[in-house]
Each structure stands twice: as C-alpha cells, then as structure tokens.
Amino acid sequence: MATPPSPEVPLSDLVFTVLDTETTGVDLDHGHEIIELGMVRCRQEKVLGTYSGLFQPSVPQTDEALRIHRINPAELASAPPFAEAVEGVVDFIGETVIAAHNLLFDLTFIDTSLKRLGRPPLPNWAFDTIRLSSELWPEYECHCLRCLGPSLELSQSGTHRALDDALATAGLLERIIGELENRGRGTLRHLHPVRGDFTWPDGDVHCRLRERLLEAIDKETTLELVLYNKDECFYYRQKLLPSKLDGGRLFGIIPDKDTETAIPLYNVISADPARPKPAVKLTTEAQRTQRG
Secondary structure, X not given: OOOOOOOOOEHHHOOEEEEEEEXXXXXXXXXXXXXXXEEEEEEOOEEEEEEEEEOOOOOOOOHHHXXXXXXXXXXXXXXXXXXXXXXXXXXXXXXXXXXXXXXXXXXXXXXXXXXXXXXXXXXXXXXXXXXXXHHXXXXXXXXXXXXXXXXXXXXXXXXXXXXXXXXXXXHHHHHHHHHHXXXXXXXXXXXXXXXXXXXXXOOHHHHHHHHHHHHHHHHOXXXXXXXXXXXXXXXXXXXXXXXXXXXXXXXXXXXXXXXXXXXXXXXXXXEEEOOXXXXXOOOHHHXXXXXX
C-alpha cells in the first residue's frame, strides 16, 4: 500500500475522487445498504473518469428513501449486489483523496459495507466540502448542493441521484480550490483532511465523535452543531444542550425553546462548544436610560 500524500502537497498535484451514495435508508443498525454510488475522478479542473453503479440490496428501501431518490425497485432487482462490484469501486478510488458533501454519511456507509464483506476500511485522506463551503462563504444561509449551485453559479446542483450529486460536488470542489488558492491556502492541509475508520458503530471516527459528545453531556456544555440532513437536502446550525446518546442519536434541549430534540449522528458535520454572546458595552447615554 502506497504512503498517503503529505498534508503539505499542493492541491494542484492531487487527484481527487468525489463520491456520493444513495441508500435504502439511514439506519445502519437496521442493516440499511448502499443502492447507488456515483464517483468522479478529477485533477486541476479536469474530469479524468466517472463511475456509476446500482446495487441490489438485501433489505427493502424505506418509503422515505424511495420518495427522495426515486430509484425504481425494479431497477435494483436486476442490479448486482455491492459485493460483486466492490473490487471495481476500490480500484476506482485507488490512492486518490476522497471528497464528499457530508463525508460522515457517505464514508460510514462505504466503510461499513466493506466491513460486511470482510474488507478493511478505506485508508485514503478524505474531506467534507460542506465544511469548506461554510468556512469560505459564511454569508450563505444554506450549504446544501441545491442551494450552493445557484448561489455560486455552478453548472450543476443536487438531484439526489449519486452521479449527478458527485458531479455537482466536483464542480463545487473546483470553486473551493480556486478560492483557497486565491487566499494563499493551497495545500492538502487546507482541506481539513482526515484519515480513519468510518465503520459503524465502532470505527475510530465515530468513537471520537461520541467521546466529544459524552464529554459535553458530562460537563453540561452547550454545543453549536453544524448539521446536514441529506434526506431533505437541508443544511443548518443548531445550538443544543446535550442530555444523552442513544444508539445513533443525540438528544438534547434547544436553548430558549426548552424543547427536546433528537439528532441523528450521521447529520453532524461538526460539534463545538457554543461561544457565549459578546457583552454589549452600553454608551453613557444608554446607561443613563437604563438607570432612569
């Protein structure tokens, strides 16, 4: 196995695999599986190749999943299982750097699918284009593919079909790299890459996330979560005082609303302690008004 590239490698020297999955549902505890995978290999604004595959699942799609991606069950009935395609999938990715829009979701399904077949998780560097788009363009309220396409005048937006969404993400990545290089941030390190085991539920990526959440629960720390609901193609931020972890869901109270909510962990892009609101320094006139 080749040594992964150094974080200081220039972005212009890297080959990326941008990928997206569609699944039978979102609950790996109930055996949900990948039914479609789209991938785009690219370098320096050039598409070097694409991959698109449908896979026959061993569990039926949920009604919610079917409503979103509209993949005809009859198409899946005649498709091969993922096990028959796995060699081609791994070979296509090769030693490239992986990009995905909501990386946690896609790589969790891929690494878990590999484990079910007795294979190791992907060893590649990987990064999340949602994190980068929200960092580079914080003025945009939503960072889902459907909203970023028009906002950034990209040629393609999300459709909830795997190859279409991978192509849309590849276009977004091109814009991200250009913006980073314009700001003097032109190496792999500036993509905030990670390497780890995304296998559900015991891969080190999920263990580290749960450790951070459990620490926040123990210390009663309010978190600022960056979330992406892939099913609804909706990006949002939410402050939460976490109360417990139960399986794949985080429970907590939304401040100022005193309502409990449950958030699937696969929706979490980041979870950091919420910053306190800065104190407002009153002018002399305002102080007089308060006292009087």
